[in-house]
Amino acid sequence: MNTLAPLQRARAGLDSCVHCGFCLPACPTYLALEDENDSPRGRLLLMGALLDGSVNPDDPAVRRHLDQCLGCRGCETACPSGVPYGQLLEATRESLVTHRPLPLVARLVLRLFATEWALRSVLAIARLIRWSGIAALLARLLPARLAMPFAMLASSARPAPASYDARGDGARGTVSLLTGCVMEGLFTDVNRATERTLTVNGWKMRVTADQRCCGALHAHAGDAVMARALARANIAAFERSGAEVVVLNSAGCGAMCREYGHLLADDSAWADRATAFGAKVRDVHQLLASAGPAVRAGADERHPRLGTPVATRVAYDAPCHLQHAQRIVDAPLAVLQAVSGINLVPLADSDQCCGSAGIFNLLLPDVAERVLAPKLSRIVESGAEIVATGNPGCLMQIGGGLCLSGSAVTTRHPVELLDETYARAERPR
Secondary structure (H helix, E strand, O other), rough: OOOOHHHHHOHHHOOOOOOOOOHHHHHHHHHHOHHHHHHHHHHHHHHHHHHHHOOOOHHHHHHHHHHOOOOHHHHHOOOOOOHHHHHHHHHHHHHHHHHOOOHHHHHHHHHHHHHHHHHHHHHHHHHHHHHHHHHHHHHHHOOHHHHHHHHHHHOOOOOOOOOOOOOOOOOEEEEEHHHHHHHHHHHHHHHHHHHHHHHHHHEEEOOOOOOOOOOHHHHHHHOOHHHHHHHHHHHHHHHOOOEEEEEOOOHHHHHHHHHHHHHHHOOOOOHHHHHHHHEEHHHHHHHHHHHHHOOOOOOOOOEEEOOOOOEEEEEEOEEEEHHHOOOOOHHHHHHHHHOOEEEEEOOOOOOOOOOOOHHHHOOOOHHHHHHHHHHHHHHHOOOOOEEEEEHHHHHHHHHHHHHHOOOOOOEEEEHHHHHHHHHHHHHOO
């Protein structure tokens, strides 16, 4: 049996690399670790060496360098040859799993996300720990390495949700939200804000029952079997909803869902359905930006229902899987520009990864910390009071890092800020 079959099938993409090195300054682990083997070019050479047999799949050094990749896909944006690095990485990890199982922690986490009742229970306990203040307390008392998970959890707490009469004519069509695991479990208010702002901007919301985890964590880790099973369940669920558009407010989930067609390309019963599903997927910022969005009261304007703007300084940090995987750059900024009472400030290196990368920060906290450090420095330099970003992992990774550094800067989803504008206005004009 060819245990490297998934990588072999992706070989055409591997052969398109010309080893120019443009990817090096775009790679956060190369910048942090300063090792060519921890760069996209170096990892592509390792993949080629696996296929030609010059390195052994059981070699722990090979596995280490591939495991240390965040999968941020920043190299794809920088690559002049169009190398599909993300797909190659997933194919390689799928191949290597047959030689050595994933670490126990990874297997437990992936099984948890695939088991709906267990995940709901764990997230309910996490909300209780957050609500009780235990998470914030342990973040202050424990050593930094042990404190980080609690700081991340504490940073996921949201202000009191906005309340207003969200009405719309539904003229733009029907849309259903993939609520997500962590988004619905820890960022419930962001999901409700997403639904309200879309309704105000002319979309008619439909509820999709029997949704599952999108499978991104599984695909990134090499558990393609479970990723495909979850993808099939979601495709069937959203087909039953009849919604014209599938919307997501999580960059990582959105990138995964757009690529269901690739994930299920070899499944004759599902390939066409997966491609059709992916074509319906949109990020929430895309839908809001295409609608206007309603209410364009900037930080230097006075709207009779909005009061006097307070000019809060907000910096936008681009989630990797929004900017590099989905290539959505301008839409989140358009949403933020429609928010009343903020002053957008530039954030240097906002296209660089924060080090979250799904469960990467749990498995390799040392590397994640080194990747996060320059991000925190840039945030301090920006003078921002709020960092806006559209992915739960980024919200928590950056939020946790800021918490441990003693910073008063908070993280928010852009949709939350727009939702608050609508609440202050009572009704958008």
